Amino acid sequence: xxxxxxxxxxxxxxxxxxxxxxxxxxxxxxxxxxxxxxxxxxxxxxxxxxxxxxxxxxxxxxxxxxxxxxxxxxxxxxxxxxxxxxxxxxxxxxxxxxxxxxxxxxxxxxxxxxxxxxxxxxxxxxxxxxxxxxxxxxxxxxxxxxxxxxxxxxxxxxxxxxxxxxxxxxxxxxxxxxxxxxxxxxxxxxxxxxxxxxxxxxxxxxxxxxxxxxxxxxxxxxxxxxxxxxxxxxxxxxxxxxxxxxxxxxxxxxxxxxxxxxxxxxxxxxxxxxxxxxxxxxxxxxxxxxxxxxxxxxxxxxxxxxxxxxxxxxxxxxxxxxxxxxxxxxxxxxxxxxxxxxxxxxxxxxxxxxxxxxxxxxxxxxxxxxxxxxxxxxxxxxxxxxxxxxxxxxxxxxxxxxxxxxxxxxxxxxxxxx
Amino acid sequence: xxxxxxxxxxxxxxxxxxxxxxxxxxxxxxxxxxxxxxxxxxxxxxxxxxxxxxxxxxxxxxxxxxxxxxxxxxxxxxxxxxxxxxxxxxxxxxxxxxxxxxxxxxxxxxxxxxxxxxxxxxxxxxxxxxxxxxxxxxxxxxxxxxxxxxxxxxxxxxxxxxxxxxxxxxxxxxxxxxxxxxxxxxxxxxxxxxxxxxxxxxxxxxxxxxxxxxxxxxxxxxxxxxxxxxxxxxxxxxxxxxxxxxxxxxxxxxxxxxxxxxxxxxxxxxxxxxxxxxxxxxxxxxxxxxxxxxxxxxxxxxxxxxxxxxxxxxxxxxxxxxxxxxxxxxxxxxxxxxxxxxxxxxxxxxxxxxxxxxxxxxxxxxxxxxxxxxxxxx
Numbered sequence: 001x002x003x004x005x006x007x008x009x010x011x012x013x014x015x016x017x018x019x020x021x022x023x024x025x026x027x028x029x030x031x032x033x034x035x036x037x038x039x040x041x042x043x044x045x046x047x048x049x050x051x052x053x054x055x056x057x058x059x060x061x062x063x064x065x066x067x068x069x070x071x072x073x074x075x076x077x078x079x080x081x082x083x084x085x086x087x088x089x090x091x092x093x094x095x096x097x098x099x100x101x102x103x104x105x106x107x108x109x110x111x112x113x114x115x116x117x118x119x120x121x122x123x124x125x126x127x128x129x130x131x132x133x134x135x136x137x138x139x140x141x142x143x144x145x146x147x148x149x150x151x152x153x154x155x156x157x158x159x160x161x162x163x164x165x166x167x168x169x170x171x172x173x174x175x176x177x178x179x180x181x182x183x184x185x186x187x188x189x190x191x192x193x194x195x196x197x198x199x200x201x202x203x204x205x206x207x208x209x210x211x212x213x214x215x216x217x218x219x220x221x222x223x224x225x226x227x228x229x230x231x232x233x234x235x236x237x238x239x240x241x242x243x244x245x246x247x248x249x250x251x252x253x254x255x256x257x258x259x260x261x262x263x264x265x266x267x268x269x270x271x272x273x274x275x276x277x278x279x280x281x282x283x284x285x286x287x288x289x290x291x292x293x294x295x296x297x298x299x300x301x302x303x304x305x306x307x308x309x310x311x312x313x314x315x316x317x318x319x320x321x322x323x324x325x326x327x328x329x330x331x332x333x334x335x336x337x338x339x340x341x342x343x344x345x346x347x348x349x350x351x352x353x354x355x356x357x358x359x360x361x362x363x364x365x366x367x368x369x370x371x372x373x374x375x376x377x378x379x380x381x382x383x384x385x386x387x388x389x390x391x392x393x394x395x396x397x398x399x400x401x402x403x404x405x406x407x408x409x410x411x412x413x414x415x416x417x418x
Numbered sequence: 419x420x421x422x423x424x425x426x427x428x429x430x431x432x433x434x435x436x437x438x439x440x441x442x443x444x445x446x447x448x449x450x451x452x453x454x455x456x457x458x459x460x461x462x463x464x465x466x467x468x469x470x471x472x473x474x475x476x477x478x479x480x481x482x483x484x485x486x487x488x489x490x491x492x493x494x495x496x497x498x499x500x501x502x503x504x505x506x507x508x509x510x511x512x513x514x515x516x517x518x519x520x521x522x523x524x525x526x527x528x529x530x531x532x533x534x535x536x537x538x539x540x541x542x543x544x545x546x547x548x549x550x551x552x553x554x555x556x557x558x559x560x561x562x563x564x565x566x567x568x569x570x571x572x573x574x575x576x577x578x579x580x581x582x583x584x585x586x587x588x589x590x591x592x593x594x595x596x597x598x599x600x601x602x603x604x605x606x607x608x609x610x611x612x613x614x615x616x617x618x619x620x621x622x623x624x625x626x627x628x629x630x631x632x633x634x635x636x637x638x639x640x641x642x643x644x645x646x647x648x649x650x651x652x653x654x655x656x657x658x659x660x661x662x663x664x665x666x667x668x669x670x671x672x673x674x675x676x677x678x679x680x681x682x683x684x685x686x687x688x689x690x691x692x693x694x695x696x697x698x699x700x701x702x703x704x705x706x707x708x709x710x711x712x713x714x715x716x717x718x719x720x721x722x723x724x725x726x727x728x729x730x731x732x733x734x735x736x737x738x739x740x741x742x743x744x745x746x747x748x749x750x751x752x753x754x755x756x757x758x759x760x761x762x763x764x765x766x767x768x769x770x771x772x773x774x775x776x777x778x779x780x781x782x783x784x785x786x787x788x789x790x791x792x793x794x795x796x
Contacts, residue, residue, distance in 0.1 A: 077691045364452075364583070367451075367452045368452040368453060368455070371452055371454055371455055371459045371565075372453070372454075372564060372565060372568055377633075377715070378714070379635060401716055402691050402694065402716055403714075406713065406714055407712060407713050408709065408710055409698045409711050410702050410710060412695055412698050412713055413695050413701075413709070414699075415691055415692065415695040416695070417691060417692045
């Protein structure tokens with residue numbers, strides 16, 4: 001497969017970029033590891049409003065033959081020397097080549113090793129919401145959510161709309177802290193959105209300034225203990241727990257391409273969304289966690305630039321506002337100090353390889369931890385434990401290596417490369 | 419007290435540190451990469467013996483029997499498992515080789531068994547019936563080498579050895595200079611830095627020989643022994659730029675390690691998916707069920723190889739207090755305990771446990787460093 005513009009990731013940023021490039025007459029390929037378009041995290045696919053217009057554009061451009069979409073297509077190989085990718089689809093491994101590339105690989109949830117987090121019934125808030133969207137029965141089931149920020153509030157209101165018995169929502173910061181951040185860096189739209197979400201949650205069920213200290217249960221979640229900043233505490237029975245302490249960007253493809261990243265782990269881009277490599281652009285959560293408005297706008301800019309079209313100045317100005325919002329949001333989403341200080345020695349950090357926090361203690365850096373304990377060496381390749389250790393110890397386990405996702409040996413054996 | 423600096427915390431450096439600390443020397447280990455983080459961690463950890471240039475067999479043999487002692491002494495998390503090697507015989511010529519190898523093993527007191535295809539199929543039911551048979555060496559083992567290096571250093575530290583994480587930029591007659599200008603003084607300096615020894619001693623005839631390895635998801639029971647094609651030793655001795663041979667081992671947790679290949683003079687550590695394809699082609703041909711098994715990761719490692727195929731162990735002719743210990747090529751893990759014995763013998767002026775002459779540096783250095791591996795590529 002060969003395209004003028006290849007867009008990797010079909011969330012809001014990727015869709016927006018693909019449409020923007022195809023509209024300029026470029027032949028565009030859009031691929032995503034998931035079977036459905038729309039991205040892994042965030043609101044359900046809304047077919048109305050600004051996002052809705054995007055979907056009708058996708059359909060129109062596909063019909064014109066300018067846009068080709070590849071679902072269930074995961075990039076497993078990427079190179080620092082050429083714009084060639086190994087793409088794994090069920091039963092196939094194909095070479096995709098491009099003249100320009102837009103990376104929009106999005107973000108995944110940051111899991112946090114709250115004591116008891118490995119019990120069945122503990123999810124990421126986004127994962128829990130995705131399950132419910134797929135039809136997982138939630139109605140009448142007692143649920144506790146804990147975490148921080150817009151995704152937590154959104155999932156809380158969405159789950160209660162779906163009939164879940166929302167026992168408690170533990171937001172780690174105060175409304176004041178959130179309000180001052182939104183006033184400083186937010187747009188009116190975001191403030192209104194936050195207020196609407198808060199209003200939708202029953203006040204008795206939403207606890208500010210509080211966080212979980214232990215998830216209890218015997219083979220399955222049974223209860224959660226929590227405390228708040230004033231030292232009050234409690235225990236509440238529940239079946240499911242959703243944790244949501246921020247998102248981490250999926251930088252694996254970018255790292256394999258050896259693109260420059262900022263110290264906080266995002267792909268570095270200029271005002272045109274171009275990365276450190278000419279002809280390679282990045283958009284969306286990959287450049288900073290800022291939600292849908294940022295993703296759509298960055299996708300638009302990246303897509304237009306990849307197609308060689310100019311970008312209006314007002315877009316750039318708005319984009320710099322979105323960037324500022326993203327940079328202020330990040331510290332509020334990360335687990336607060338108290339959560340980082342109370343990791344039990346026996347807590348499992350790497351679930352693939354069963355590595356406990358105490359086993360990691362004697363290691364002095366990420367590569368040592370990986371070699372000595374095999375932390376991050378399992379099927380998920382450190383996607384879960386890596387961000388935890390980054391936050392707890394400032395470690396980077398190691399740079400990703402091919403394949404980026406588990407790949408059947410028989411398929412790989414037929415790989416010819418370029 | 420005699421001060422000894424050891425450069426490198428791979429399996430060789432760690433083994434030397436322990437041996438020397440135990441003998442009462444004041445040891446300081448200087449390492450830049452994580453413990454066992456270079457070739458030690460990249461390899462398969464196969465403790466085996468195969469034919470090679472003069473002295474290779476003897477050193478590997480000595481190392482292998484010392485490992486049996488280490489296995490009893492060190493913690494179980496070094497994952498020493500006697501899984502045994504099956505040297506697979508592809509053709510008549512290899513059959514003759516296998517017979518010769520068996521005799522040689524027998525002379526050294528090794529248990530071996532020549533398996534016919536039926537018996538081979540019984541021991542490895544998932545292996546395609548392609549082979550004429552196999553030479554079975556039941557006492558060969560595998561070990562998780564980076565953990566072993568860690569445990570060795572732990573013991574050295576219990577004997578007052580110090581560990582310093584720093585980059586050595588130059589050797590001095592009385593020690594080393596670190597990046598940043600700090601000098602460490604010592605009576606002896608052991609250079610156990612693998613292929614990076616050429617950065618410090620450009621006249622060493624050491625070149626990188628890059629290998630690729632893959633690891634699969636857990637498939638317990640699919641492979642039970644270390645499977646190596648008899649053509650493996652030919653790839654070791656090959657002068658061609660690139661060579662490869664079928665080589666698959668089970669890890670204790672059921673994952674499979676899939677190798678192995680050799681490329682001369684490649685310093686680039688980034689794995690190349692085309693090599694993965696090459697290795698998997700072989701592996702899937704001989705273990706058809708592997709085709710549906712997921713591969714999780716690939717990586718590379720740089721074996722330190724000498725131009726003549728013999729390890730380089732001994733004092734540097736120019737400065738006898740520099741003791742070089744490198745160029746064990748693919749047998750670094752197996753040889754490490756024996757290398758430590760040789761290094762100890764040099765420093766304490768004792769009788770070495772085996773003839774050190776094949777490994778000495780005299781007459782083997784490159785007078786013109788530019789002939790040695792190009793360090794400019796680093």
